[in-house]
Amino acid sequence: xxxxxxxxxxxxxxxxxxxxxxxxGAIGPGVGVGLIFAAVINGTARQPEAQSxxxxxxxxxxxxxxxxxxxxxxxxxxxxxxxxxx
Amino acid sequence: xxxxxxxxxxxxxxxxxxxxxxxxGAIGPGVGVGLIFAAVINGTARQPEAQSxxxxxxxxxxxxxxxxxxxxxxxxxxxxxxxxxx
Amino acid sequence: xxxxxxxxxxxxxxxxxxxxxxxxGAIGPGVGVGLIFAAVINGTARQPEAQSxxxxxxxxxxxxxxxxxxxxxxxxxxxxxxxxxx
Numbered sequence: 421x422x423x424x425x426x427x428x429x430x431x432x433x434x435x436x437x438x439x440x441x442x443x444x445g446a447i448g449p450g451v452g453v454g455l456i457f458a459a460v461i462n463g464t465a466r467q468p469e470a471q472s473x474x475x476x477x478x479x480x481x482x483x484x485x486x487x488x489x490x491x492x493x494x495x496x497x498x499x500x501x502x503x504x505x506x
Numbered sequence: 507x508x509x510x511x512x513x514x515x516x517x518x519x520x521x522x523x524x525x526x527x528x529x530x531g532a533i534g535p536g537v538g539v540g541l542i543f544a545a546v547i548n549g550t551a552r553q554p555e556a557q558s559x560x561x562x563x564x565x566x567x568x569x570x571x572x573x574x575x576x577x578x579x580x581x582x583x584x585x586x587x588x589x590x591x592x
Numbered sequence: 593x594x595x596x597x598x599x600x601x602x603x604x605x606x607x608x609x610x611x612x613x614x615x616x617g618a619i620g621p622g623v624g625v626g627l628i629f630a631a632v633i634n635g636t637a638r639q640p641e642a643q644s645x646x647x648x649x650x651x652x653x654x655x656x657x658x659x660x661x662x663x664x665x666x667x668x669x670x671x672x673x674x675x676x677x678x
Contacts, residue, residue, distance in 0.1 A: 430516060437522025444529030444615075448536020448622070455537070459544035463551025470554055474547050477561070481543040484568065488532045488575050495528060495582060499521035516602055523608025530615025534622020541623070545630035549637025556640055560633050563647070567629040570654065574618045574661050581614060581668060585607035 438499040445492030452485040524585040531578030538571040610671040617664030624657040 460478045464471045546564045550557045632650045636643045670676055 452540025538626025
């Protein structure tokens, strides 16, 4: 039961690298969802009676952007534990 | 049951590096899809009767942007398990 | 049952590094294709009768942007298996 280590230990860097990946993947959706709702606000300021129509477009479409960051969240848990099983 | 390590252990860092790749690949589509739907919302605010025409253009074209992130998702699983078979 | 490790194992990190390259290469096309079609949607909202003319310009030109990401996809498979044959 004895373990003789004559060499340097090494650390599994996958969790840290994975979080860098999630962070990078959150840049784009962060800007994209901001663009969508900024357009809703600008449009509502121009035509207040169009607010409900603009918000319905925005709710349908922002998920297509937000999902890119949530995929990164799922992949973080896959990659930080060593990747998909082969 | 004894393990003698005379050399440094090493870890497979491909999962972490692959997630960095997915994250970088999600930046562009996140911003691009946001730009497309922000344009739809702005156009609908200006001309509410053009909404259906603008949405049909947007649905046809956002997939051309979104697919770049989904290609990154597929390549993540390829690369995190060691790359394409030779 | 004893395992004697006299040398360092090593992993081929080319797949992970290649996916970082694809991800970087997909940032630009993601934003660029989004800009092109956002301009089409804005132009159609302003002059609905110009839609077919604007779309024909966009289809001809978005491939010049999209191809940059697809070149990255091809190069990913070349690089992840160890580079071009010499």
